[in-house]
Amino acid sequence: MNKLTIDDIARDLGISKTTVSRSISGKGRISRKTRRMVLDYIKEHDYTPNPIARGLAQSKTYNIGWVVPGDSENFSLPYFQLTMFGMCEAAQTENYDVLLIMSYDSDISRLENMLRNRKVDGVVLGRTWENDLNIKKLKESGLPFVVIGGTDEPGVVRIDNDHISACSELTSIILMKGASKLAFICGSSAQVVNQTRRTGFIKGLEKCGKEAKDALFYMDCDTSAQIERATDEAIRSGADCVVCADDYIAHSVLVKLSRDGIEVPKDLKIASFYNSALLEHNRPPVTALQYDPRQLGFEAARTLIAMINGEQVQSEKLLGYEVVLKGSTL
Amino acid sequence: MNKLTIDDIARDLGISKTTVSRSISGKGRISRKTRRMVLDYIKEHDYTPNPIARGLAQSKTYNIGWVVPGDSENFSLPYFQLTMFGMCEAAQTENYDVLLIMSYDSDISRLENMLRNRKVDGVVLGRTWENDLNIKKLKESGLPFVVIGGTDEPGVVRIDNDHISACSELTSIILMKGASKLAFICGSSAQVVNQTRRTGFIKGLEKCGKEAKDALFYMDCDTSAQIERATDEAIRSGADCVVCADDYIAHSVLVKLSRDGIEVPKDLKIASFYNSALLEHNRPPVTALQYDPRQLGFEAARTLIAMINGEQVQSEKLLGYEVVLKGSTL
DNA sequence: ACAGCCTGCGCAATCGGTTGTGCATATGAG
DNA sequence: CTCATATGCACAACCGATTGCGCAGGCTGT
Secondary structure (H helix, E strand, O other): OOOOOHHHHHHHHOOOHHHHHHHHHOOOOOOHHHHHHHHHHHHHHOOOOOHHHHHHHHOOOOEEEEEEEOOOHHHHOHHHHHHHHHHHHHHHHOOOEEEEEEEEOOEOHHHHHHHHHOOOOEEEEOOOEOOOHHHHHHHHHOOOEEEEOOOOOOOOEEEEEOHHHHHHHHHHHHHHOOOOOEEEEOOOOOEHHHHHHHHHHHHHHHHOOOOHHHOEEEOOOOOHHHHHHHHHHHHHOOOOEEEEOOHHHHHHHHHHHHHHOOOOOOOOEEEEOOOOHHHHOOOOOOEEEEOOHHHHHHHHHHHHHHHHOOOOOOOEEEEOOEEEOOHHHO | OOOOOHHHHHHHHOOOHHHHHHHHHOOOOOOHHHHHHHHHHHHHHOOOOOHHHHHHHHOOOOEEEEEEEOOOHHHHOHHHHHHHHHHHHHHHHOOOEEEEEEEEOOEOHHHHHHHHHOOOOEEEEOOOEOOOHHHHHHHHHOOOEEEEOOOOOOOOEEEEEOHHHHHHHHHHHHHHOOOOOEEEEOOOOOEHHHHHHHHHHHHHHHHOOOOHHHOEEEOOOOOHHHHHHHHHHHHHOOOOEEEEOOHHHHHHHHHHHHHHOOOOOOOOEEEEOOOOHHHHOOOOOOEEEEOOHHHHHHHHHHHHHHHHOOOOOOOEEEEOOEEEOOHHHO
């Protein structure tokens, strides 16, 4: 057990704990020689300052909170973990740790609790909702925070995939490759990301001289029954390509199509919005967008920590993407 | 911002901070009346003790660490999150929080760091490996910890799904329903859980009068190429049922089968080890095991916190399961 | 040689709690 | 009524760091 304290070091070295502390932080006026002596001692004896004590003195925790929705299981795409990994990476390089905060759509008591507890120096909001209570609460708390996703709330620092450009580009490419009547299927429209995808989708239509009314929209398809119904309707309405806002949706659609003997891409084309393992094995493979969730998480945490350190950060950062064309939209 | 401290309360109430502290914790000798007064004040003014200060005084953090493998993406089944949710739930009820510790197979420096940092009071190890370095390190550190999964290491508290019984039961049911030559496909055999599943599988064979040599084993199938090769070989070797140790594997197999025009269950039966959304839409639906990862996480955290509190806990807890028979093994 | 500044360091307060100890007062037994 | 015990509370030390301030000694400029 590492019971070594700053007092022990001070005593051993015959100097004051002030000097030790300053040697470590490099903040005060300390001679080169003394500092080296302390640092050598620390290295040799494998000392790490007690973050709790340090936290108390500085009113800091060296933790960042990550608010994750506790009720959506379809968050289980690799996306989720990769974002998490990225955040941890970024946190680690700055000597921070990541604390989980489960939250539920309509119940922000977990977040409130955390805010009262002051166990984090800042918060990353992992997903945004229309009229998001978490955001309001965070703003009002004054704690630094960044959101991953979109929001209308002014003065909020956000990191996001460039969904609009991505979806727009994907859509127009599909159209240019010959599709003419597109169907758009997505999950809960209360999630900002789905609205954004829709916007991008429409922008893609417009780039090719079409309008929203030329396409079919199936919003709020959360269950596989809803997705299958949407698929049926789309086909009956003459769609020749289905654009899915989520790989789970695409997967449901594909299973249904294969059951009904509808061939991809001959009878119907299909594209999705993530390029996850879920669709990787499909034949034909599915055209999709490729984001970099790891970097998304990384940037979010990095930006948050910069804010905590009082640095100025840009209020919006959009990350790149790639349209990965595969057999499903030939 | 909640700047209220215990001193403020003491001053306002005209009593000492000792009395306030004791009223809150209920530890010392405090009169009913005083205690009520303090608690009422606290409720009215929405006071929460500063966990950092409390931590410093008690050498506690009120955090538990969760070691999650940073390099396996196929950890992205709902399983992962549900376990996480369960842990958070349990932690919350005991006023603990969950801190993420990313670790990489061969690099336990993150864990070592955390142990030196003392930012957690205990650790949940989310996955175990053969000859697990993390476990050795944790034992040697003296910090309370529980593992989710199996281990040979003596004196380790473990929570696990009852994989052996589950796999054994699944296997024997499949055999009793008419399959005769089984193939077993799993991922990395360095993961204890895969060894355990294999053991259960063999036990199931033996219950039906067969032996391990009557079945086909394809271990360490981590990529889809390996899985497809295993599937091919299994079919060529006369297997009439494939048992997959993981839903991702089952998914790969299914995609391959449908590509090759092999019909389930007519030409080949298939069973899997989780009952995840990944296979839910498949036609026919896939026979699989149903565990309760949420409870798994819950029990792990609850047990760990009991250990932290110095309570005696049972060294092994196995959770229940259900064999969900569906069309893929008819 | 002297005032003034810079440098290197230590003293002690502070962060916000917990806890061992001691001292009144209340309670009970004999 | 007296002594022993129990009860209720406060004092002050402590957890392990950070930090404002002060002081001594060395350096500079005149």
